[in-house]
Structure formats: C-alpha cells, structure tokens
Amino acid sequence: MDCASPWNADAFVEKLRPWLPLQNPLPSFVHNNVLQAFEPQGFHEGLRAAGHLYGARPYREEAFYRERRAAGRIGDAALRAALADYASGESRWALASDPGSARCEHLRVALLKAETESPGERRTFRRADYWQARHGEAFAASIQEFLIPLLASYLDQGMSPWRNPYVNSGLWNFFDEYLRVTRFFGRTWQARLKAEVAALGPVDQAVLREFERSGLLPEQWEPYALELLFDLKGWAGLVNKLEIEPQQAPVLAPACSLKDFLLMRLVTERVLNEKLALKHGLALNPPPVCSARCNLAPATSAALSALDRLRIWQEAYENDFYLERLRTLGDWFAALPPRPPAPASRPRYQLLFCLDDREGSLRRHLEEVEPGAETYGVLGFFGIDMNFVGLQHGRSVAQCPPVVTPSRKVFEVPCAGESRRHERFQRWHHGRGRWLLRSYDHTRSLARGAAASLVLGICGLGALAMRVWWPALGDLLSEFWQRHLRLPRTDLTLDRQQGTDVGYTKSEMADIVSNLLRTSGLTRDFAPVVMAVGHGASSANNPFRQAYGCGACGGNPGAPNSRAFALMANDPDVRDLLRARGLDIPADTVFAGALHDTTTDEIHHFEDVAVPAPLRAALLEAARRNALERCRGFAGFRGNTPAQALRHARRRARDLGQPRPEYGHARVALAIVGRRALTRGLSLDRRAFLVSYDPNLDEQGHLLRDLLAAAVPVCANISLDYYFSNVDNERFGCGSKLPLNVTSLLGVMTGSGSDLRIGLARQMVETHEPMRILVLVEASRGHLQAAIDGNARLGLLARHFWMRLGRIDPETRALELFTSFGWEAFENLEAMGASA
C-alpha cells in the first residue's frame, strides 16, 4: 500500500464482485455456472480454487465413483484414459493414449487401492473456525443470527406488511441507524458493536480502517474479505446482484451496496472477536490465519492427493459416458444413408421445438406417431427478444435468454369486440389477486385475523381435504371456471409503434423469421402447417418453478414467443419481405404457435389459427407417450398405459406435497447441433439438447457463430448448475426442499433462518449424473473453430474444458474431438483400443 495511490474501497469491492455467486432472485431464476468467475482457469483448477472458497467438495465422494466402478459404469478404457490424461497433464479425455506406461500403472494401483477420505485442514482467515474448535463458541452462528434478520428486512420486496423505512437510505445507514436506535442489555458484543460503529467514520475510510485493524497484510485483505462475504454467500451475492442489476428485483430494488455489506461483515467480525478474546482472557487477535476442518484433505497419500484421486475418478466417470455415447453415435451415423434422401412428398407438418432436452423425447414420439412430421430444435424464444406484458400478470417479463437484453416491449391486448369479456375477466382476475393478497395480510393481523380465521378457516379445512386427497377435484373446479369465465381473445401488439419501444417493424420481423428458419435449416419444402412449440412448466407449491421453465425464455413459459413468432411469420408483409430475401414460403403454409407443458405433458393451442385436428391428435398421442416415458422414472407411478401416465403427470403437477413434479434437466449430458436427419429415430433418453442447424445453408459460418454463441452457453450453464448442485448439494445447492422458507420474495432460507440458499434443491438434482456436457456440432472444422474463437465465453468453456466439444463432419460424418492438442479424430481411439 503505497501512499501515492490512495486506497480505494470501490476499486477493492469491484475486485470481489465477480467471485460472488451470481444467482438472480428466485422469481427471475436462470441457470448459470455458479463458478463462472473461475472459467478463465481450467476446469479442475477452477474447481480446486472454488472448493476452497465455498468450503465445498468439487467432485462427488470417492464411494460414489467406486460404486459406479463396481457396477460397471466406469470401464477400464475410460479409467485408463483418465489416468493417462492425469499423467501427461493434458486433456485428450476419451482419446488419451499411452495407457501402458509405468507411471500410469503406478497411478492406477494407487487409485484403486481403497482409501477412506479423511477430513483435512485448510488455512483460513475466518475466526469462526478457531473459536468453534478451540473454545466452543458459536461465532458464525452469532453473527448470522444477528445479520440475517436485518438483511431480510432491508431487502424485502413486500412480504412483510410493514416496509423497512430505511430502504432508500442505503444498507450501511440502516445498519448504523439500527444500532443507534436499538437498546442492548448488558455487556453483549452487540452493545460493544453499537459503540464501535458510532465511532466509525464514512464508509470508505471505515473499510480501510477495519482492514488495517484486522492485523493482516494488504495482500491478504482480498482473500480475507472474500471469506467473510462467503460466510453469507447467498445474501452477499444477492446484495451484489441487486446493486449491479437492480432490474432483477421482483418489485423494487432497495439502495444497497456490497461495500456496505462488507463493512457490516468486517466490523461484526472484529467486534465479536475482540469480545470473545476479552471473555477468554486472550490477546485481542487470535492468530488470524488458523486451520479449519475442511471436506477434503489436500494430500493424504504419497502418490495421489485426495482431490487428484477424485479428479481422475470424475474424468473416468465422464469418459465412460462419452466413449459409450460416441461409439453409439459413430455406429448410428455410419449406418445412415450417405445423403439424406430427398423427401418423396411434401412433409405434412413441420414443428419447431425448443432445443430443451425434455422436448427431445416428445419430438421422437411425434415423429413416430406421425411420420409425415418434421421437427426442428431452436432456441425457445424464437429469436424474439421482448419484454412481454401479459394480460394475466400485468407485469413485464423478459422473454429471452439472460445474455440478451430485451430490445422491445410487447403487450397482450384484448381483441376488438372482446371488451366486455375482458372487463369481466379483469374484474375477476384482479379481484382474485387482491383477495389473495389481502387475505394473506388480514389473516396475519389481529381483529381482522380473528374474523378472517372464522370465515376462511372452514375454507382452509375444506381446501386441505380437497387438495390433499382429491387434487383432481381442483382441476375440475378450475376447468369449470375457465369454461364459465372464458378468457377474452387477445392480440399481441407486435407492430412497431413510433416513438415507443413497442413492437417490431416489418423488416425486423422478417429478420427474426428468416434468421430462425435459416439457422434451423428450414428454408424449402414448407409443410402446410408449421408449428412453433414453446414450453413451460406448471407445478403447485414450488418456489423453483422458474428453474423448470424455458431457459431460453429466462425461465418463463415460451408461449408468448411461439405465438408472436407464428403471428410474425403469417404476416403477409413479412412474407413479401422474406420472398424478396429468397425465402419463399408458399401461400398455403400456415404458422401456428403452441405451448408444451413439460410437467403435465399437456399441449395448449392458441386461437390465432385453426390447427388441423390430425395434428392436434398426433401431438396429444405423442404427449401421452412422452408422459409414459417420463413416468416410468417416478416411484409413485403404478400404471402402464400412456393415458394413465398423462393423468399421473397432471396429478403430480397439482399435488401440493410433491417436491418432484418433474425432474427438469436432470441427467442432461449431451448437446447435438446439426441436422435432425442425424438423430431422427435415435433415442437419446431425454439427455440431449437437440439444436437444428444445417451446415449446407451456412457457407460463411455466420449463422453457426450466432447460434453457438446463443445456444451453447445456455446448455453449458444448465449442465454446470446441475453438476455443482449435485456434487455438493449443501454448499453449491440449496439442500433439501422440505424445510425451505420463502423469504422477502427473493429466495429461500432453510428453516427459520439461514443464509439465502443458492443453486438447486436436492430433490431436483438427485437423479443427475454429474458430468460436463458433451457438445457435438455438425460443422466444418474451420467454421467451428472460428465460432469458438469469435466468442469469448465459448472460447473459455471449450478451451478450459468446462464443456467437451466435438464435431461431426458434415460430409463424412466422422467424429472429431477438441482436445488440448487441437482436433483429433475419434477413430484414433478404436486404433488405440486395438493396440492396448
């Protein structure tokens, strides 16, 4: 710290920001890589560093891998490849050669020798571990119990009937004022804190002063600050998020800054430390760097450290899957006819699905039920980056991937002539909403509460019996209501309105449509009906609904986008523009939108165009079969017909006590970008994102570049989110769903109060196989390489192996894998296997 450049608290805090968990508030949850800040490091190095920061295990426990090994899930070839990779320090994964070397053999013996994991020590700046271990003082708990209510109250978005009166004055001001007003009895550490905080100056200087008093060297301040913030990582991350992206707040972001939070944390840490030191008659600062028990020992055996062992196991676990899948795919591709046969007749239907892994099986079933149907996988927001204001919710939601900033606003408005029905609907809907809110408020107050419990109690008892024993009855009731109170027919304000940010111009619409169609390879042989199918998920009593939704629509249902896309593509002016750009859509082709509910496996159609009955029937049958495929994985399912499965899926979604309405993206491990002809008829077991892309239509590789930049990070984020929540559910994920407690409309805590939980619940990820995703792209090497080089995030993910990248040659369909030596043909492996 030289005097020439004064220490700057803001610059310091900026350096901390990227490391914090970047999770949005739950209402706008999107999947992301928890460790995105570590991506510039290699996967394993990043995991190692993050494991230290989070105090978490970055791989599954060794017993998990051993069990898989015993069950034959980790084969010899995969293990050999992992060992060779480890020995050489390179990453050729499934291709790793040189299996016979002495070093590999030595490693193999060391790895297979059973070794129990022993908890190790790690160096930390936190005093909590010291006080807990040496003196049995609940240091961390004292601080958490003190700070969490303050944070929850300050950040609250309207769950408490009284708003915090300090929300506009800043977090530190609130803390300061809180301490000033509060009375403390006796000589507690909080009383001491009150005196200390009163003596602190402005925030910036106070932060510096606190660091100086911590007794640490300036270069240790950053790790120290991070460790303090990571004590309450969820809350710290949320404060950070609301500061840098206040629009993510569900209602209104309070004025909060990470610097304030850091100061709160620094001063509480120091004061409590001093108080405890006084109590135990110790010197004021117990050794600041103390060791703590951590989950994994850094080095337990001479040959391999515990983390290295797990790293090899993990690689072997992944390799086995990749090997098996790549072999199967290789065989399948080899068996395909060399050129896709020209369609004998015009296809009957073409359906654009979201690339989501859950849609893969529906597409397969649909093609089975209706061989005249062609399906395509596209990003489920259909290229429409809008803020959508629906009739029902009346608030604006971003219907696009989180990396895209919505450019336009689209409203859902009632059609002409529907005003009476609309009014009735609004009255009823708003009335119901107000009633819900008020009843929640009234039942918690005094006299009104008494009256409300007398009036509503009988409803509560009735509702309990009904919803718990006969969830189907609720269905009937809601169906009755919907029939009785038909929603008004609506329209979308898609047309550009001058001077506002509403709507798109015709040429923008043509861009959106042509871009999507060209990218997915649908440029000729249009069927009479082209359907855009978005997807969403409906489930009862589930704070994680957003995580089950369409990732490409920011977790919201994709209905508005599919509908808007169909409306755009049906617009005669847009058709003319498209024709001028060489995309001739026949006049008799109609575009339609639809929504697939991935939980209930229902298909909802829109009223804009009449969908032919055979297509409806085919979709229904496909959805039934899809439900059956899904339900076979549910313990509660007893039937064996598709119709029973559909009923079961619906009941599951309505069941209040069902923590697993569906398994979301669990088990996803594969992404295939290429023509559907490659995978049509092949069952990928609902484990693959399927993106349609026709390399023949993309001579420059621009479409590929845009497609990969949009689609692959979404896929990688999802797989990494599941990976981390699965390997250490308590620290990277949010633990069991059962004790979760919705807080401040922002997230969930465990039980009566805890850190704000990040990641996914155990019930969502328990069936997942923690692996990095394997992305196979049907493209020429040059195009693919250019796409990776052209996008920073893609480059990081691919080069540092946060995902595995492979290539399917458009001409020969040979497989190539991206290794640390560049592109290598997968066939080498067969040769290697023969030589070994």
Add this chain to the structure above:
Amino acid sequence: MIEILVLLTVLIPALWCLGLGALLLWRPGLAGERALARITAFYSFALLATIASLAWCARRALLANGSIAVRLEDWFRVGDYGFERELLVDRLSLTFGALTGFLFAVVMKFSYNYLHREPGYRRFFMLTSLLCLGLMVVSFSGDLDLLVAGWELVGVSSVLLIAFFRENPQTVRHSFRTFAVYRFCDVGLLCAAAFMHHGLRETSFVELPQRVVVAGAGWAGLIGGLALFATLGKSAQLPFSNWLPRAMEGPTSSSAIYYGALSVHLGPFLMLRLEPLWGASLGVRAAMCAVGAGTAVYARLVGRTRSDAKAALGYATIVQVGLMFCEIGLGFSTLALIHLILHAGLRTWQLLTSASLLQDFLDNPAVLSGTLPWAARRGPYIHALNGFYLDAAWLRWVVRPGLAFWAGTADWESRLGRAVNRRAGAWIFGRRERA
C-alpha cells in the same frame, strides 16, 4: 359401546405407536416407504372412523348430560384414597379429538410424497404418530394426571421433530430452546396436578365445580394460575413467545401440524378443560385476558416486520392464540373453541402452501411493480424488528443469571460431594481397609 370406543380412541394410537416403534427398532427393513405410507393411511382412517362412531354413539348421552366419564382401573388404592384413572367424552374432547384425527390424516397424506427418499422418513412417521397419541390422550383424558402424560408426549415429539434435520446445528439449538421453554412451563402443570391432588383430593375433571366449592376458591385460583402458566409455553404466549417462529426448522408438514394447528392450540384446550375449576376466580380470568391481549398485540407488531413466510405465519398464529386466551378469559368458551378449530384449519393450509407464496405474489396482477407496502415509522419499526427486546431481556435477566446460579450450585454440589465422599469414604472404606 361408548366405553369401548373411548378406550379405542386412546388404545389404537398407543398400540400403533408401540407396534411402529417395535418394528422400527427391530425390523426397520420391513417398513419401506410404500408399506409405511399404506399402513399409516389405514391407521389414520381407522382412527378417524373410531372418533366418528364415538361421536355418533355418544350424541344422545352428550345432549342429555353434557359429558360421559369412563372409569378405568385405579392405579392404586390406599385406604379410602384411590388414584383414579378416567377418560372423558364431552363436546370439547370430541371436537379436539376429531380435529386431531382429521389434520393428522391430512398431514400424513401430504407427507407420503413429500418425504420421499428422505433419510428420516421412518423417524418422521414415528414422531408424528407420537404426537397423535399424545393429543388423543390429552383430548380424552378425564383427569389431569393422564393429561400430563399426553402433554409430555406432544412436547417430546415436537422437540425431536424440530431437530429433524439433525446435521444442521441450528436446528438442534432451536430445538433445545423449545425444549427448555416446554420444561420450564411444564413445572406449572406438574404443580397444578400436585395441588389438585392435595387440595381437591383427586384430579378428575368430572364434578369439578362441586369439589371446588368444597375445597375453596383459594385452591381453584392457585391451580388455575399454575395451569395458565403451563399453557404459556406450549402456546407461545408472553413472555415465551419467541421460540415458536424459531421452531420452524423441520419439514414444512411438521411445522404446519405442530405450530400452525395442534400443539400450539393445546394451551386454550387445557384452559377450556379446566374452566369449571378456575371459572369463578376473577384473578385467573384477568391474568388470562391480560396475557392473551398483550401477546396478541405484541406478536401482531413483531409479525408486521417479519419478511419470511414461516416466521410471519408463526407470529400470526401467536396473535390468534392470544385472542383465544382473551375469549376464554372473558367467558366465551364456545366462541374460543370454534375459533380454535377454524384457525387450525386456516393455518395448516397456509403453512402447507407457504412455498407457493412466490407464485402467489408474482403472478398476481394486484402486485404491480413499484408498489411496496406502507413504510413503517422509523423508531417503532426497529423496536419491533428486535421483538421489543424480549429475547435480550430473557438472556440478560433470566438465562445468564440462571446459568450462573446453576453453575454455582453445581460447583458447590461437587465440592460438598467431594467432602462428603472423603469423610464417608474414610469412614466406610477406611475401616474396611484396616479390617
């Protein structure tokens, strides 16, 4: 017939708990999830059916007499004094028993799927079964001694379920806090039982008014006051209110049945049960109203600042239970009973669906962006956020001095013990050694 049915309402849960406990101890492998769910469903319906048939059979007698007492075997008899056991069927016991049976069945059905694959699946069912047994005993017991047994069972199962996720140290801390409050207040109940034996000669609830007349108003007031004290803990009334929001640590379904519905309403139940005893005592009535009203206002203000669903609902429950105390104190017992039943239904519903709150709020057109609730005044807000320093006061004036006192007595005890041991040892062993 009625006798058999009454016995069954207590015997079925008791046998069930014994059987389930034995099964889980010796052959836990037999109790797989599905088997356990099926058999629990059967049990809960059998119990509901028993209560329903009891209500049906007893309807005439109840309309005529108001209550039916079933004498069990005396525990023991010395001279003309007998330690009597009794079960009692009346409006109160039937209502509370039926509520218990109904909510137990609902929450069990809710939990079959809810706890799927949870490591403590069996433990959960065992503990909630204990709750059901405890509540059945409390509802149908005809004397205070039997009631105490049920009361304790409820407390024990409650404490164990708070610490259901026992790998989390916080749950254990909060469970222990609850345990301390329960035990502290149970002293009141035990003393009440002892004084009933002493002053009224027996603890039966039958013919209480006559025996109160014989014993005198002093006894009635004393026992009523002790009973009131006993209820303060279970029902989270002042000055013990703050354990309840902290007890929401277990699975949501257990939080709902204990702190939304059944366990928390045991206070009003006990006061209603003993109303013939303390009914004439103006002091008890006044104290009860004061406690109830104070708690209601207190919890209402504190609850206004709580922004997490379970604490907010916890305080809301305390408010209503406080009101029930007021109603009982003012003599509106029927109203209090109706209030109790309906409130239990409402709160169970709200707690079980508390995970929906995010959706309820954000899908709601009435929550438009930018509208936050009314901003509170600054000072009062912070005092309310601090729970009006109730915890701090407890810590400062009861817990710390209490711990210091016990540490001191423990110190003295050990010193005394050592001294006595030395002397006695020398006296006993010294001689023996010499011999």
